Amino acid sequence: MEAAVWLIILPLLTAFFIGISKLYFKKILAPLVTGSAIIYLYLLILVINHSYPPKVYNVGAWGLMGINLMVDPFSAMFLLMIAILFLPVIIFSVKYIKSHKHKYFIFTYLMTAGIAGMVLTADLFNLYVFLEVSSLSSCALVALKNTNKGIEGTFKYLIMSTLGSFFILLATILTYSLTGTLNMAEISLEFKDIPFQIKSTLMSFFVFGYVIKIGLIPLHAWIPDTYEDSPIPYNVLSSGLVMKSAVYALIKVLYIIFGIDFLDQSGMLHIGVFWGVITFIVAHLLAYQQSNLSRLLAYSSVAQIAYITIGLFVGTEGGLIAGNFHILNHAIMKGTLFLVTAIFYYSLSAVKIEDIKGLGYKFPILSFIFVVASLAIVGLPPFNGFISKWLIVEAAIESGFVYAGFFILVGTFLSLTYYLKVIVTLYTKTEKELLIVKPTLSLRLPTIFLGSLCILFGIVPSIPLSLINKIPKFLLDNGEYIRILLGG
């Protein structure tokens, strides 16, 4: 069963062929990228279907010495997210991106290869390499519009993200020198004898490195900067996949290598929850101040990631399910919001919130979808964000973080203040003549697809939850994971 390997190879190959097609056959770009994305979707579904019980793939028949790929429910959930987001974004971008089209697709495919690699690998150093692949191509995508703000954002992103990667690499090397292996399962076994202090130092390096990429306050400053003037379909992938893959790596490292008991002893769980609470309150307050729509959505992403952090750091089964469900939901909701924003930008170069005044009457369906997605992200019923927030609060209260639960509700209220502001602007009539380029079907269809998922997962949450419910088994009990990885 080689499909898992192809998940990494196919986007790399596609990126290569896009480069070639630029030189020789410029016409085939659209069929090439969509065709590849469709095959990719098929591969993803194939791998997701075989994710339970977890499977290990040895690349190059080197046994444990070689590179191991592992598909467990946790990575399957991320693959599902790629499956949901990737094809719509590619179809959307074919029409949307006008300049540097080839570069855009090359970097998007490279980025996806990096993310797929991060999600699949069971090796600490490979995790770092794939992380670098995805974040470097993501940096390049930010700069693609070639505007002052875009370049400045790229630089800030690059500096912060490289600082993060540096600490991740440092922690990886130190781990290797302590344990003599890079395989997560073996590290985890070796770690049982390492003194507490050393382990917690290592952990703080890991946490710091990944949190820069996740963007909790006060390490968040680069996120709105990168979102402000980058190609908007990229923002969908960035908030949906790039930031989330860092969350994935962090959780994998913490839960598999260090184990839940150590997290509890060292107080990391408390730090995580508290950090999350601070982050979303500040991020909501900041988001209210924004006049640029992408920036507003960026701050909202920071806040949503904080909810996810709370869910994942609560440290119980319910918390992990809730956090993972919110990861999926946030990718869908934020994707929808960004795609609608992108259409507004495409149709009349709307950047600021006041630019979208009156569009509610020009684009009734798209605006309706925008409203649905923003209510979902605020966490109002009956949309998907509500279900996952409910689960997060429930898990937080269950394990004693009552304050976190309470503040999540306060945060819901705060987030309503700015989303409602945008919605009200959307439905305010304006005197101005609007010159509108009509969005084509290939722009509208992906948006409507993601928007309808918001409603579907809100009313029938059991569809994604049937996969997500299997996740905690392998994270909370790392013995199970280790056994499968070593035994495979």
Place this chain on the structure above:
Amino acid sequence: MELAYVVVIILLSLGMYTIITKKNLIKIVMGFTILESSLILLLILVSYKPGGAAPILDKPYEIVVDPIPQALALTAIVIGASVTAVMLAVVIKIYKRYGTLNVDELRKLRG
């Protein structure tokens, strides 16, 4: 041996110091390069065994240094080089657009 670790720490602090205090974009990039080299040195030190031979097993040696960190070091160098290249490319773009290399003047994005 210990001295080498001290060098790693010195390089690391030097890099961090450069990144945090210097205003010039090129110097910030240099700071990252210093950080990168401190890590590569660390990687080599991790694998080092006194008296070990290079891990090319053409004949049975008594002590061989650990080959994995060396492979890692190669990868780290490649990644470091590409990161530096991207950074410098961005710096060039910034210089073309802003006409300055002072990081404090990159303040179009705020709020």
Place this chain on the structure above:
Amino acid sequence: MITPGFLYITGAILLLLPVNDRIKYIISFLITAGALIVTFYLIPGYSFQLDFLKFTLVPVKVDNASKLTGLIFAVGGLAAVIYSIKLCSRFILSLIFVFIGSALTVVFSGDLFTLYVFWELMTISSSFIIIMASDVTKKTGYYYCLMQVAGGLSVLWGTFLQYSATGNLSLNAIEAGIPFFMLAVAIKLAFVGFHTWLPLAYSKAPFYVTVVLSIYTTKVGVYIMSILLSGINILAYAGLISALFGMVMALRQNHALKLLSYSIIIQVGYMIIGISIGTEKGIAGAIFHLVNHILYKTVLFMAVGVVIYTTGKDTLENLGIMGRKIPVTSIATLVAFLGIAGVPFFNGYMSKSLIKEAVQEPLLTWGLNLMSFGTSLIFLKFIYYAFFKNSNVNLTKKPAISMQLGLGFLTVLMLLIGIHPYLLENLMNTDLGIHYFDKKHMLSGIQPFLWSIPVFLLLKKYVVKNYVRLLYFDMYRKMAKILVTTGYQLSNYHDGKLHKYLLWATSTLIILLVLLMF
């Protein structure tokens, strides 16, 4: 299983389809009438269970009180939809259907989860009705939505506390949850201090929206209060204070919609008192008063709506049109006036007597008398402008037939209940053993009304007077300002300096190291 709420929401989806006006009328009528019939045939004791996530939800649970409330909601829905069908667009109508449907589902909900979901759905749909209905209501809708969501979130928090303490979602409030449920209900009921949204939203929104909102928003709060918070005696005094506040404010208004909005606060005061007494009579009285209040207040709002529709404004002067040009509206207004004033043989009388009967403490009895007196006084002012003061306002257009139809339907119901008050007891399957038309009740019922007439005549120049608008202090806007200022300052810290960001990062690393190592 078809429930009325489900019917309405199906109707809302049907209305989203691009249909022409004829079909729109047909769908609306079928759905509203169908919901009324379905509600009528619901059997008390019926309940329906559903598994969702790991909870067992009870989306439908019928008992006597909820059936009566549901019936009056369905009646109100029928009348309000008929009334407004000509005036509002298809999309607004669809939102109104969602609103009514969720209100009905809240009434029949059997667990806190369903309750919260549809409570919030009511908020969302009503906010969007307000936001979309006209150009001048955007800010009002924003304010309304935030207030209501704050209430909804406190329901949610109460629910969480309840769930974590007991492990189930059944509809009864435990100790820890009570303050939060109270807060939620207080906002929904426009309790004094939390009332700011009500006059604002009801006076700014187009009148057909106000008609729909006034039927459900506060009444759902009353119904939920009767389930979750009945029998907390201290709240009776709070209700009294709220009502007296409403009275004073209502007397000062020059606009009919504002006057009616504040009078809602008074009438809700009766219901709070009834529920807080907690006896069978008290709660039944409150529910009956809810029914009666929906009837006459809706009629009054509809009548004012007709005035706005025909003359363009809702100042009290414009009410003068009633005496002369629009007979159906005038009769309906008179009936509603006598009902709200508590005159025997009109509908408000029976529930007021019931609440008065349930109240034991002299202070509260006096308070109730004062409230009745105040209500009569306010509506004498209303009637004075409508029928006795000379006015020279002219009709600009005729009221639509559909509006008069909705109005007439409710008026007939009012008269029916007024003459035969046992109707409601029969519908609720209770026998409270009270003789509405004996001497004692008649006397105590008519007294405040009779007193109010000479007082009105004596103090006419104070009552009938254009008061300056009070610039009242709004705590919530002040709080919002503080939050926004904090956000502004935080935002100013992000001044684009990379070094600052790097410094934040390094200090985070140090803090993290310190926290984790020690």
